[in-house]
Amino acid sequence: MQSNLSKRVNELLVLAVLDDEPSHGYQIALHVEERTGGRFTFQHGTLYPILHRLEKQGRVKGEWESGGRRRKRYGITAQGRASLDEETARLRDEVGALFALLEESDDAAA
Amino acid sequence: MQSNLSKRVNELLVLAVLDDEPSHGYQIALHVEERTGGRFTFQHGTLYPILHRLEKQGRVKGEWESGGRRRKRYGITAQGRASLDEETARLRDEVGALFALLEESDDAAA
Protein backbone atom coordinates (compact mmCIF):
# COMPACT_ATOMS: atom_id res chain seq x y z
CA MET A 1 0.00 0.00 0.00
CA GLN A 2 1.18 3.46 -0.78
CA SER A 3 1.61 4.45 2.81
CA ASN A 4 0.99 3.86 6.41
CA LEU A 5 -2.70 3.99 7.22
CA SER A 6 -1.99 3.65 10.93
CA LYS A 7 0.24 6.70 10.87
CA ARG A 8 -2.37 8.81 9.13
CA VAL A 9 -5.14 7.67 11.44
CA ASN A 10 -3.01 8.38 14.49
CA GLU A 11 -2.29 11.88 13.28
CA LEU A 12 -5.95 12.49 12.54
CA LEU A 13 -6.95 11.33 16.01
CA VAL A 14 -4.53 13.79 17.59
CA LEU A 15 -5.62 16.65 15.36
CA ALA A 16 -9.32 15.92 15.95
CA VAL A 17 -8.89 16.04 19.71
CA LEU A 18 -6.90 19.27 19.51
CA ASP A 19 -9.48 20.74 17.16
CA ASP A 20 -11.98 20.28 19.95
CA GLU A 21 -9.77 21.83 22.60
CA PRO A 22 -6.07 22.41 23.32
CA SER A 23 -4.65 19.66 25.50
CA HIS A 24 -1.52 18.14 26.95
CA GLY A 25 -0.13 14.99 25.42
CA TYR A 26 -1.28 12.92 28.31
CA GLN A 27 -4.81 14.29 28.03
CA ILE A 28 -4.90 13.60 24.31
CA ALA A 29 -4.28 9.92 24.95
CA LEU A 30 -7.05 9.80 27.54
CA HIS A 31 -9.50 11.65 25.28
CA VAL A 32 -8.86 9.37 22.32
CA GLU A 33 -9.34 6.30 24.45
CA GLU A 34 -12.53 7.63 26.03
CA ARG A 35 -14.14 8.92 22.87
CA THR A 36 -13.48 5.79 20.85
CA GLY A 37 -14.62 3.46 23.61
CA GLY A 38 -11.11 2.05 23.94
CA ARG A 39 -10.97 1.06 20.28
CA PHE A 40 -8.02 3.38 19.72
CA THR A 41 -5.29 3.98 22.25
CA PHE A 42 -1.86 5.58 22.36
CA GLN A 43 1.21 4.29 24.10
CA HIS A 44 3.09 7.32 25.38
CA GLY A 45 6.16 6.20 23.48
CA THR A 46 4.05 6.49 20.35
CA LEU A 47 2.16 9.69 21.08
CA TYR A 48 5.01 12.08 21.82
CA PRO A 49 6.92 11.38 18.61
CA ILE A 50 3.68 12.03 16.72
CA LEU A 51 3.22 15.37 18.47
CA HIS A 52 6.81 16.35 17.70
CA ARG A 53 6.35 15.38 14.09
CA LEU A 54 3.12 17.37 13.78
CA GLU A 55 4.74 20.36 15.43
CA LYS A 56 7.70 20.23 13.07
CA GLN A 57 5.21 20.23 10.19
CA GLY A 58 3.40 23.24 11.63
CA ARG A 59 0.13 21.40 12.12
CA VAL A 60 0.12 21.81 15.90
CA LYS A 61 1.80 24.29 18.20
CA GLY A 62 3.09 23.40 21.65
CA GLU A 63 3.85 25.74 24.51
CA TRP A 64 5.45 24.91 27.82
CA GLU A 65 3.30 26.01 30.68
CA SER A 66 4.89 28.28 33.23
CA GLY A 67 4.95 27.27 36.87
CA GLY A 68 4.14 24.01 38.50
CA ARG A 69 4.39 20.79 36.63
CA ARG A 70 6.55 20.57 33.55
CA ARG A 71 4.04 20.14 30.76
CA LYS A 72 3.29 21.32 27.29
CA ARG A 73 -0.07 22.43 25.95
CA TYR A 74 -0.71 21.69 22.31
CA GLY A 75 -3.15 23.50 20.06
CA ILE A 76 -4.09 22.98 16.44
CA THR A 77 -2.94 25.55 13.88
CA ALA A 78 -4.88 26.87 10.87
CA GLN A 79 -2.73 24.63 8.72
CA GLY A 80 -3.48 21.69 10.98
CA ARG A 81 -7.19 22.34 10.78
CA ALA A 82 -7.04 22.45 6.99
CA SER A 83 -5.10 19.18 6.88
CA LEU A 84 -7.58 17.62 9.30
CA ASP A 85 -10.49 18.40 6.99
CA GLU A 86 -8.59 17.36 3.91
CA GLU A 87 -7.23 14.12 5.30
CA THR A 88 -10.56 13.21 6.88
CA ALA A 89 -12.25 13.58 3.51
CA ARG A 90 -9.52 11.53 1.88
CA LEU A 91 -9.83 8.79 4.46
CA ARG A 92 -13.62 8.75 4.12
CA ASP A 93 -13.21 8.27 0.40
CA GLU A 94 -10.73 5.42 0.83
CA VAL A 95 -12.76 3.71 3.53
CA GLY A 96 -15.79 3.87 1.23
CA ALA A 97 -13.86 2.12 -1.52
CA LEU A 98 -12.48 -0.41 0.92
CA PHE A 99 -15.84 -1.47 2.29
CA ALA A 100 -17.35 -1.51 -1.17
CA LEU A 101 -14.85 -4.27 -1.92
CA LEU A 102 -15.17 -6.01 1.45
CA GLU A 103 -18.94 -6.10 1.38
CA GLU A 104 -19.24 -7.06 -2.24
CA SER A 105 -21.52 -10.06 -2.46
CA ASP A 106 -21.28 -10.45 1.25
CA ASP A 107 -24.35 -11.18 3.29
CA ALA A 108 -22.75 -13.33 5.96
CA ALA A 109 -20.95 -10.52 7.78
CA ALA A 110 -22.18 -9.69 11.26
CA MET B 1 -2.39 2.08 18.67
CA GLN B 2 -2.80 -1.53 19.54
CA SER B 3 -1.79 -2.81 16.17
CA ASN B 4 -1.06 -2.21 12.59
CA LEU B 5 -4.17 -1.06 10.75
CA SER B 6 -2.37 -1.15 7.42
CA LYS B 7 -1.45 -4.76 7.90
CA ARG B 8 -5.00 -5.76 8.77
CA VAL B 9 -6.44 -3.83 5.85
CA ASN B 10 -3.95 -5.38 3.45
CA GLU B 11 -4.85 -8.85 4.62
CA LEU B 12 -8.56 -8.11 4.30
CA LEU B 13 -8.11 -6.83 0.76
CA VAL B 14 -6.36 -10.05 -0.24
CA LEU B 15 -8.95 -12.24 1.45
CA ALA B 16 -11.83 -10.30 -0.07
CA VAL B 17 -10.47 -10.72 -3.58
CA LEU B 18 -9.89 -14.43 -3.03
CA ASP B 19 -13.36 -14.78 -1.55
CA ASP B 20 -14.67 -13.57 -4.88
CA GLU B 21 -12.51 -15.94 -6.91
CA PRO B 22 -9.22 -17.81 -6.64
CA SER B 23 -6.38 -15.83 -8.21
CA HIS B 24 -2.65 -15.59 -8.65
CA GLY B 25 -0.70 -13.07 -6.64
CA TYR B 26 -0.18 -10.89 -9.62
CA GLN B 27 -3.90 -10.88 -10.39
CA ILE B 28 -4.78 -10.03 -6.80
CA ALA B 29 -2.76 -6.85 -7.04
CA LEU B 30 -4.50 -5.89 -10.28
CA HIS B 31 -7.95 -6.65 -8.88
CA VAL B 32 -7.41 -4.60 -5.74
CA GLU B 33 -6.19 -1.66 -7.75
CA GLU B 34 -9.08 -1.86 -10.20
CA ARG B 35 -11.83 -2.36 -7.68
CA THR B 36 -10.71 0.43 -5.40
CA GLY B 37 -10.16 2.88 -8.22
CA GLY B 38 -6.43 2.96 -7.51
CA ARG B 39 -6.96 4.01 -3.89
CA PHE B 40 -5.29 0.81 -2.69
CA THR B 41 -2.37 -0.82 -4.42
CA PHE B 42 0.16 -3.53 -3.66
CA GLN B 43 3.84 -3.54 -4.45
CA HIS B 44 4.74 -7.11 -5.31
CA GLY B 45 7.44 -7.05 -2.67
CA THR B 46 4.64 -6.41 -0.20
CA LEU B 47 2.02 -8.76 -1.57
CA TYR B 48 3.95 -12.02 -1.68
CA PRO B 49 5.05 -11.90 1.95
CA ILE B 50 1.40 -11.27 2.89
CA LEU B 51 0.28 -14.30 0.89
CA HIS B 52 2.95 -16.46 2.51
CA ARG B 53 1.90 -15.20 5.92
CA LEU B 54 -1.79 -15.91 5.27
CA GLU B 55 -0.95 -19.36 3.95
CA LYS B 56 1.14 -20.15 7.02
CA GLN B 57 -1.88 -19.15 9.12
CA GLY B 58 -4.17 -21.38 7.11
CA ARG B 59 -6.33 -18.54 5.83
CA VAL B 60 -5.46 -19.11 2.19
CA LYS B 61 -4.21 -22.10 0.28
CA GLY B 62 -1.82 -21.88 -2.65
CA GLU B 63 -1.19 -24.45 -5.34
CA TRP B 64 1.39 -24.37 -8.09
CA GLU B 65 -0.18 -24.77 -11.46
CA SER B 66 1.11 -27.59 -13.58
CA GLY B 67 2.59 -26.87 -16.98
CA GLY B 68 3.61 -23.68 -18.65
CA ARG B 69 4.31 -20.61 -16.61
CA ARG B 70 5.43 -20.95 -13.05
CA ARG B 71 2.55 -19.54 -11.05
CA LYS B 72 0.57 -20.22 -7.94
CA ARG B 73 -3.19 -20.04 -7.58
CA TYR B 74 -4.45 -18.98 -4.20
CA GLY B 75 -7.87 -19.71 -2.78
CA ILE B 76 -9.51 -18.72 0.47
CA THR B 77 -10.07 -21.42 3.10
CA ALA B 78 -13.06 -21.83 5.40
CA GLN B 79 -10.94 -20.41 8.16
CA GLY B 80 -9.97 -17.50 5.95
CA ARG B 81 -13.58 -16.77 5.12
CA ALA B 82 -14.50 -16.78 8.79
CA SER B 83 -11.66 -14.39 9.61
CA LEU B 84 -12.67 -12.16 6.71
CA ASP B 85 -16.19 -11.78 8.09
CA GLU B 86 -14.98 -11.33 11.63
CA GLU B 87 -12.24 -8.83 10.83
CA THR B 88 -14.48 -6.88 8.47
CA ALA B 89 -17.04 -6.48 11.24
CA ARG B 90 -14.33 -5.42 13.66
CA LEU B 91 -12.95 -2.89 11.23
CA ARG B 92 -16.42 -1.52 10.54
CA ASP B 93 -16.89 -1.00 14.25
CA GLU B 94 -13.56 0.77 14.64
CA VAL B 95 -14.06 2.94 11.59
CA GLY B 96 -17.45 3.96 12.96
CA ALA B 97 -15.87 5.09 16.21
CA LEU B 98 -13.08 6.85 14.36
CA PHE B 99 -15.36 8.93 12.18
CA ALA B 100 -17.63 9.67 15.11
CA LEU B 101 -14.63 11.44 16.62
CA LEU B 102 -13.39 12.99 13.38
CA GLU B 103 -16.77 14.39 12.42
CA GLU B 104 -17.71 15.60 15.86
CA SER B 105 -18.77 19.23 15.50
CA ASP B 106 -17.40 19.27 12.01
CA ASP B 107 -19.33 20.88 9.20
CA ALA B 108 -16.41 22.13 7.15
CA ALA B 109 -15.34 18.76 5.82
CA ALA B 110 -15.90 18.11 2.14
Next chain:
DNA sequence: GTCTCTATGTAGATGTTCTTTATATCGTGT
Protein backbone atom coordinates in the same frame (compact mmCIF):
# COMPACT_ATOMS: atom_id res chain seq x y z
C1' DG C 1 16.74 -12.64 -31.15
C1' DT C 2 15.08 -9.05 -28.41
C1' DC C 3 11.68 -6.62 -25.89
C1' DT C 4 7.76 -6.27 -23.03
C1' DC C 5 4.41 -8.22 -20.09
C1' DT C 6 3.35 -11.64 -16.92
C1' DA C 7 4.81 -13.91 -12.61
C1' DT C 8 7.13 -15.02 -8.28
C1' DG C 9 10.62 -14.53 -4.81
C1' DT C 10 14.24 -12.55 -1.64
C1' DA C 11 17.45 -9.09 0.60
C1' DG C 12 18.30 -4.68 2.33
C1' DA C 13 16.88 0.05 3.57
C1' DT C 14 13.51 2.76 5.69
C1' DG C 15 10.06 4.09 8.82
C1' DT C 16 6.75 3.45 12.57
C1' DT C 17 5.16 1.51 16.55
C1' DC C 18 5.93 -0.70 21.04
C1' DT C 19 8.63 -1.46 25.14
C1' DT C 20 11.63 0.10 28.37
C1' DT C 21 14.08 3.37 30.90
C1' DA C 22 14.81 8.01 32.72
C1' DT C 23 13.34 12.21 34.70
C1' DA C 24 10.28 15.16 37.37
C1' DT C 25 6.07 17.22 39.72
C1' DC C 26 1.80 16.85 42.32
C1' DG C 27 -1.54 15.02 45.67
C1' DT C 28 -2.62 11.84 49.26
C1' DG C 29 -2.00 8.91 53.04
C1' DT C 30 0.62 7.84 57.17
Next chain:
DNA sequence: ACACGATATAAAGAACATCTACATAGAGAC
Protein backbone atom coordinates in the same frame (compact mmCIF):
# COMPACT_ATOMS: atom_id res chain seq x y z
C1' DA D 1 9.09 13.72 56.33
C1' DC D 2 8.39 9.87 53.38
C1' DA D 3 6.38 6.59 50.22
C1' DC D 4 3.38 5.90 46.59
C1' DG D 5 0.46 6.45 42.63
C1' DA D 6 -1.00 9.49 39.01
C1' DT D 7 0.41 13.02 35.97
C1' DA D 8 3.73 14.39 32.36
C1' DT D 9 7.47 14.30 28.91
C1' DA D 10 11.32 12.24 26.44
C1' DA D 11 14.74 9.21 24.30
C1' DA D 12 16.86 4.72 23.23
C1' DG D 13 16.36 0.03 21.55
C1' DA D 14 13.71 -3.88 19.76
C1' DA D 15 10.30 -5.59 16.73
C1' DC D 16 7.75 -5.51 12.63
C1' DA D 17 5.89 -4.19 8.06
C1' DT D 18 6.38 -1.92 3.89
C1' DC D 19 9.02 -0.27 -0.06
C1' DT D 20 12.81 -0.46 -3.31
C1' DA D 21 15.68 -3.04 -5.90
C1' DC D 22 17.50 -7.12 -7.56
C1' DA D 23 17.06 -11.83 -9.42
C1' DT D 24 14.81 -15.18 -12.21
C1' DA D 25 11.99 -16.94 -15.97
C1' DG D 26 8.16 -18.20 -19.41
C1' DA D 27 4.92 -16.24 -23.11
C1' DG D 28 3.87 -13.53 -26.93
C1' DA D 29 4.84 -9.76 -30.23
C1' DC D 30 7.86 -7.89 -33.70
